[in-house]
Amino acid sequence: MNRRKLSAFEAFSLSFGGQAPFTSIITFGTVGLQLGGSFLVLATLIGTILVLLNGLVIYRLSLRYSEQGGYFTYAFYSLTQRLGLLTGWIFILYAFAYGGTLLAGSIYIITNYIKLPFLTSDIFTLAIIIFSSFLIIRGLEISVKYAEIISVAEILAIAISSYVLLANVHVPFKLNVPAEPFLVILYAIGMPIGYGNLNPMSEDIKNARKIVGIITVIVILLGGLLSALLFYASSFYGSDLIEILRNNVGFMFPYLVFSALNGGILGGIAYIIAMSRIIYSMSLRKFIPVIFSLLRYNRPFNAELFSLAIYSIFLFLSIHFYGVYNTFLVLGGITVLSYLVISLSANLSLFRITLKKIRKRKQEMGLSVISSVLSIIILIYSIRENVPIVNYIFFSWIIGGFIYAEILEMIGQYEDDKD
Numbered sequence: 309m310n311r312r313k314l315s316a317f318e319a320f321s322l323s324f325g326g327q328a329p330f331t332s333i334i335t336f337g338t339v340g341l342q343l344g345g346s347f348l349v350l351a352t353l354i355g356t357i358l359v360l361l362n363g364l365v366i367y368r369l370s371l372r373y374s375e376q377g378g379y380f381t382y383a384f385y386s387l388t389q390r391l392g393l394l395t396g397w398i399f400i401l402y403a404f405a406y407g408g409t410l411l412a413g414s415i416y417i418i419t420n421y422i423k424l425p426f427l428t429s430d431i432f433t434l435a436i437i438i439f440s441s442f443l444i445i446r447g448l449e450i451s452v453k454y455a456e457i458i459s460v461a462e463i464l465a466i467a468i469s470s471y472v473l474l475a476n477v478h479v480p481f482k483l484n485v486p487a488e489p490f491l492v493i494l495y496a497i498g499m500p501i502g503y504g505n506l507n508p509m510s511e512d513i514k515n516a517r518k519i520v521g522i523i524t525v526i527v528i529l530l531g532g533l534l535s536a537l538l539f540y541a542s543s544f545y546g547s548d549l550i551e552i553l554r555n556n557v558g559f560m561f562p563y564l565v566f567s568a569l570n571g572g573i574l575g576g577i578a579y580i581i582a583m584s585r586i587i588y589s590m591s592l593r594k595f596i597p598v599i600f601s602l603l604r605y606n607r608p609f610n611a612e613l614f615s616l617a618i619y620s621i622f623l624f625l626s627i628h629f630y631g632v633y634n635t636f637l638v639l640g641g642i643t644v645l646s647y648l649v650i651s652l653s654a655n656l657s658l659f660r661i662t663l664k665k666i667r668k669r670k671q672e673m674g675l676s677v678i679s680s681v682l683s684i685i686i687l688i689y690s691i692r693e694n695v696p697i698v699n700y701i702f703f704s705w706i707i708g709g710f711i712y713a714e715i716l717e718m719i720g721q722y723e724d725d726k727d
Contacts, residue, residue, distance in 0.1 A: 333466070341539065341543070351489065359500045378399070380396035387660055390717070399586050405643040440616075454577070509585050581612070583619070655679045655680040
């Protein structure tokens with residue numbers, strides 16, 4: 309029995325819904341608007357261009373590799389097995405952090421703006437985890453149907469809110485540059501980087517070699533431009549984005565809350581699925597126990613259950629002990645760092661490929677070099693701006709990955725070839 313393949317629209321819905329643009333706007337954007345005011349509009353456009361460069365690298369790599377595993381597969385074949393392992397290891401952290409950031413942001417919005425005595429963050433987190441688990445266990449088809457509905461709902465939420473806000477504006481736009489513009493750009497980058505959930509699922513998508521890269525570029529541009537539009541519309545009213553929406557688009561505020569909540573849920577689901585595909589691919593190469601490469605119900609069910617368990621347990625414990633807002637801030641910082649490292653790995657993968665036929669691939673060479681340099685610059689600045697606990701967690705995870713890779717080498721786990 310062949311595995312069901314996603315159509316182009318289904319793949320787009322899962323990727324765009326996994327990016328959760330409206331939820332990202334409410335979470336990352338609220339902080340960015342408070343820091344940068346009207347400059348956030350320009351920062352979002354700049355951030356989208358920076359992310360798009362990395363997305364174009366994925367576009368070029370996806371034309372060459374259609375196997376499951378995405379970033380892990382690119383590094384495994386183009387660089388070395390060890391770097392493939394480390395890339396997959398860091399992607400697991402990225403998937404958990406990004407999905408957790410969106411979900412924590414959604415819970416923060418709901419528990420702060422819907423005041424019910426029984427609606428604690430722990431109860432709400434458990435309810436969402438149970439609902440997400442139900443969709444994932446039921447299979448990819450159910451999750452995709454949910455993604456199709458929520459992705460359209462998020463687009464409508466952004467478009468209608470922007471239209472209503474702009475319809476009441478009668479003053480010219482004024483761009484104010486803050487004292488730390490790069491910090492605002494850093495928060496703006498957090499919104500369009502959610503495209504990374506698609507390429508690990510290549511074997512689940514029809515004509516993946518042709519459409520994965522195209523969808524990646526579309527998701528980045530659409531998410532980034534819609535975000536910039538809403539920030540532009542909101543910049544005339546102040547810096548508290550949620551209050552702006554509640555006071556000026558109040559007639560549809562329940563719908564906006566619905567979109568933000570479900571966007572966070574879908575973001576978690578999309579990244580649990582992406583994490584499971586990375587774990588499945590690493591298991592096929594015997595980098596992790598082979599039990600995760602076994603197929604049940606014609607899908608990597610064991611890898612899905614493991615990813616779901618890891619995501620649910622650690623997210624609940626983090627929210628329970630450190631609170632929703634602190635969880636959001638820490639996971640948001642980890643998201644950006646881990647995204648930049650896996651993007652750097654993809655950039656180096658493309659660079660390594662272009663070296664073989666450098667005269668025919670000068671454009672790809674230039675793209676990989678520019679993307680690498682920008683990723684390194686942003687990474688260094690991100691490390692400097694992060695709170696210490698974010699850097700401690702991130703570098704501890706990387707060190708753990710290196711130690712794990714050394715252990716595998718000592719027991720002779722690496723293969724002699726990459727066939």
